[in-house]
Amino acid sequence: MPQTKKLSNNQKRFLRGIAHGLNPVILIGANGLTDNLMQELETTLSHHELLKIKMASAERADRKDIVDYILQQTGAELVQSIGKTVVIFRQNEDSELQLPK
Template identity: 65%
Template sequence: MSKNQKLSIQQIKFLRGIAHGLNPVVTIGINGVTDSLMEEVESSLAHHELLKIKLAAAERDDRKAIIDHVVQQTGSQLVQSIGKVFVIFRPKEKSEIVLPK
């Protein structure tokens, strides 16, 4: 799967199933999105491919803006967003996650 290709519904369902058992790796706190936070997200995405992120303090409109910013800056795709937790996916060159067709 190329990085620009959109995820199909079946692929999103598959990734949601995997993400269900994950704990949030990154927490976005009161300081919001900082350079060091984005470095941590990039590093974690490069290692894990599928990443669950928690928003500790933000209003509903702010959460949407933060999620959009993180997805755009990392070149990842939003898999799921529920309340203050969202899941993003960015495949590696040699992906460990084999997506269904």
Template identity: 60%
Template sequence: MKTDSTLTANQKKYLRGIAHGLNPVIIIGSQGVTDSLMAELNKSLEHHELLKVKMAAGEREDRKAIIDYVISHSKAKLVQTVGKMFVIYRARAKNPELVLPK
């Protein structure tokens, strides 16, 4: 298991393939990122490892700020962003389910 903070292109491709069929688990509404949202996001990441997140924020800069905040505070890795959606990955602390390719 890689311990650095980046995913290889092959790993991102693999995770994007899995994420394609996922529905957003977390929806960031007009309130933005709250403590309770981050608690739910961390709980979901621990359970699923790979999450698709939808944002209501309209401006590109706002969306980038939200993504940066979520990534830094959840210690997840950004897999992909498409419009108002983004996909993040964080391996489970015990018994990770997703095995990343090299």
């Protein structure tokens, strides 16, 4: 379910502010992206919309590939990527979260 419009810089700033206080919900370990992890990611993203993901062991290029794959498979948008922590967002149709214009 790809997202139709990109987030503006103002919207990303707003989401980064919310994500700052969040703990990582998904932890990607040494096994990388498994089918079970992708199912859990999809379920959690549908429920929470804004997710913080922590990657335990991966090189920089590997982390970028993992993030690109997650974004492609989930239709989410990258909000922020710092080191081994990534924040992604996919708005639900019945979302109560009001993004700024």
